Amino acid sequence: xxxxxxxxxxxxxxxxxxxxxxxxxxxxxxxxxxxxxxxxxxxxxxxxxxxxxxxxxxxxxxxxxxxxxxxxxxxxxxxxxxxxxxxxxxxxxxxxxxxxxxxxxxxxxxxxxxxxxxxxxxxxxxxxxxxxx
Amino acid sequence: xxxxxxxxxxxxxxxxxxxxxxxxxxxxxxxxxxxxxxxxxxxxxxxxxxxxxxxxxxxxxxxxxxxxxxxxxxxxxxxxxxxxxxxxxxxxxxxxxxxxxxxxxxxxxxxxxxxxxxxxxxxxxxxxxxxxx
Numbered sequence: 589x590x591x592x593x594x595x596x597x598x599x600x601x602x603x604x605x606x607x608x609x610x611x612x613x614x615x616x617x618x619x620x621x622x623x624x625x626x627x628x629x630x631x632x633x634x635x636x637x638x639x640x641x642x643x644x645x646x647x648x649x650x651x652x653x654x655x656x657x658x659x660x661x662x663x664x665x666x667x668x669x670x671x672x673x674x675x676x677x678x679x680x681x682x683x684x685x686x687x688x689x690x691x692x693x694x695x696x697x698x699x700x701x702x703x704x705x706x707x708x709x710x711x712x713x714x715x716x717x718x719x720x721x
Numbered sequence: 722x723x724x725x726x727x728x729x730x731x732x733x734x735x736x737x738x739x740x741x742x743x744x745x746x747x748x749x750x751x752x753x754x755x756x757x758x759x760x761x762x763x764x765x766x767x768x769x770x771x772x773x774x775x776x777x778x779x780x781x782x783x784x785x786x787x788x789x790x791x792x793x794x795x796x797x798x799x800x801x802x803x804x805x806x807x808x809x810x811x812x813x814x815x816x817x818x819x820x821x822x823x824x825x826x827x828x829x830x831x832x833x834x835x836x837x838x839x840x841x842x843x844x845x846x847x848x849x850x851x852x853x854x
Binding site: 623624626628630631632633634636664666668669670671673675677686688690692701702704706707708709 | 756757759761763764765766767769797799801802803804806808810819821823825834835837839840841842
């Protein structure tokens, strides 16, 4: 894995950490300032522009909060010059989603420019861990 | 709109033209050769690698075919160096989807590296045209 891929995966991880912690300030920090941003929450209409996208996140994080224990699984990052995209699963109680997260390099930081999440088929959910007898 | 954005939108349009026409050869041409490719069909598991992604498209286009009349609506392209992403709606009978389509510049052509499509909320569907009395 390249250094850039590592940094992009760290930015992706920071996104899910902010999400799971209902951390509005961190969420606002990690979205791009210069690049046009957009967001497709599962089952929502498209949101475009930093203002509308961040308003949606404030609504989610402050009103009801993130799905408990949301975490990212199996992220894979691709970096081409100053754009990167991560494809990963999102694990929440009772469901598994897929996400496409796009990042741009701004002022030396990989910042999120687009998030698209949608449900994966139910049979994709990881089986419960098998306990030893 | 920049020249690059126009070219990316044309590549995006070619994708939907190939889809609507069940044109396997065109679909194979427009996916990237060098860049790692991935695809999230609505309700499917993640597919990665040109071979698996194109096998899925052959299955869709040759077995049952595309949803009749599928077309792209309201595409918006963003280009940063040799990466571009298009966010658009996909209009099919009775449903509206959102797509994130990612392109990379390869050998002078914008080629698709990632496609992620998922349903939009039903109320987003355009109302049926009102017929004059």
